[in-house]
Amino acid sequence: MTYEVIVEGYVLQVEVTSCDDVPPSGIANGSRELTFDLVSGTMYDADGIPMDVFQMELSVLAESDEFVPMIEKALWYEIDARKRRYGSLAA
Structure with a gap:
């Protein structure tokens, strides 16, 4: 599923x-x-003025120790919001 995050x-x-x-x-922790x-x-x-991000820069962001946790946090926020709106099948 595709999400838009900032x-x-x-x-x-x-x-x-x-x-x-x-x-x-x-007693089991979730994951x-x-x-x-x-x-x-x-x-x-x-x-x-909007500018496209080049594919090379996207690759760097996707592997960055700084950006990956922020992207994951934004994704979980969007996933949880979609579940609240549409139910558990929306993820």
Whole structure:
């Protein structure tokens, strides 16, 4: 499923390739894991003019120790919001 997330000034189209969301049950802790691919992105200059993010820059963002946690956090926010709106089948 594809989501749009905003991270550090980038508007990213992100395809979630796998998503495991196991809620806590009894004494077992839950787990949340996902993998994703950055499909495309847009950033805006100081004048608000949109610019496409080049594929090479998307690759760097997708592997960055700084950006990956922010992207994952934004994705979980969107996944949880979609579940609240449409039910558990929406993820």
